[in-house]
Amino acid sequence: MFEDFKVIVANDPALKGSAVKRLEVILYPGLYAIIFHRYISHPLYLLNIPFFPRLVSQIMRFFTGIEIHPGAKIGKGFFIDHGMGVVIGETAEIGKNCLFYHSVTLGGTGNHTGKRHPSIGDNVMIGTHSTLLGPIKVGSNVKIGAETTIIMHDVPSGATVVGTPGRIVRLNGKHCDKELEKTKIKV
Numbered sequence: 171m172f173e174d175f176k177v178i179v180a181n182d183p184a185l186k187g188s189a190v191k192r193l194e195v196i197l198y199p200g201l202y203a204i205i206f207h208r209y210i211s212h213p214l215y216l217l218n219i220p221f222f223p224r225l226v227s228q229i230m231r232f233f234t235g236i237e238i239h240p241g242a243k244i245g246k247g248f249f250i251d252h253g254m255g256v257v258i259g260e261t262a263e264i265g266k267n268c269l270f271y272h273s274v275t276l277g278g279t280g281n282h283t284g285k286r287h288p289s290i291g292d293n294v295m296i297g298t299h300s301t302l303l304g305p306i307k308v309g310s311n312v313k314i315g316a317e318t319t320i321i322m323h324d325v326p327s328g329a330t331v332v333g334t335p336g337r338i339v340r341l342n343g344k345h346c347d348k349e350l351e352k353t354k355i356k357v
Contacts, residue, residue, distance in 0.1 A: 173246060174204055181249045181269060199234035200250030206230045207238045215240035242276075245292070259287035264294075265310065271298040279304045279322070291327060300336075 178195045179185050185192050195201060206226055215223040223240035231237040235254035238244070242258045247267035250256055255273035258264070261284070262276040274296045278286035285305040290296075294308055297316035302308065309327030314336065321336035330340035340346060 171205055171209070174201060174208070174248075177247050177249045177267075182251060198253075199236060200253040200256075203230050203234045203236040203238055203250065203253065203256075204244065204248055207240070207242070207244065211238075211240040212242070212244075242287075261285045261305070262287035263289040265290055265292035267293045269295045271296065271316065273299040275301045275303075277301065277303050 175195055178198055178201060179192050185194060207230070211223040211226040211230075214226070227238055227240050236250060236256045238256075238258045239260040239262070241260035243263045244258075245264055245266040245268070248264055248270075249268070250270045250272075252272040256270055257275045257277060259277050261278075264276075268290055276288045276290070282305055288302040288304070288306045288308060290302075290308045291310035291312065293310055294312045294314070296302070296314045297318065299317050299319070300314050300321070301319045302314075302321045304322050306322060306324050308314075308321075308325045309329065311328050312325055313330045314321070314325075315330070315332035317334070318332050318336045319334045321331060325331055325336075325338065326341065328342040329338045331337065332339050338346060
């Protein structure tokens with residue numbers, strides 16, 4: 171739990187300054203959502219205990235506005251800034267050191283069985299009101315801009331994605347709209 175606390179302090183510029191200011195972390199809904207997911211609902215889900223994992227996740231949704239399905243796999247260093255409206259589906263996988271802002275959705279399309287939700291690599295930032303749907307793969311070191319909606323195709327590592335529908339505008343630090351047409355990367 172201390173690691174979850176440290177991640178928020180390290181990533182939120184509003185908490186820079188005195189120890190009293192850093193104490194505000196205990197008011198962050200994302201902290202409670204991830205703690206209850208990591209230490210209660212997900213372990214119960216892995217034990218195949220019926221009903222209670224979902225009950226815990228729904229109680230946390232009520233109190234925090236963040237819905238994390240008990241089946242979601244979430245790596246260390248995960249930070250949800252502000253949090254309201256975040257939805258993470260059952261088969262979603264999130265790597266290490268990821269940052270989500272409010273109203274991010276890792277959802278399904280309704281057209282898949284088995285793996286139905288996105289897999290997110292390490293060190294990924296997903297901006298406010300972004301929607302990723304289906305069993306897509308988002309590589310590591312990716313930035314997805316605010317209001318980027320309907321990403322339904324894989325995103326390579328090192329990409330920056332913006333717009334509706336989401337399109338790659340930078341790849342490994344270089345502008346790439348024309349390069350993408352040549353390499354046929356679809357987003």
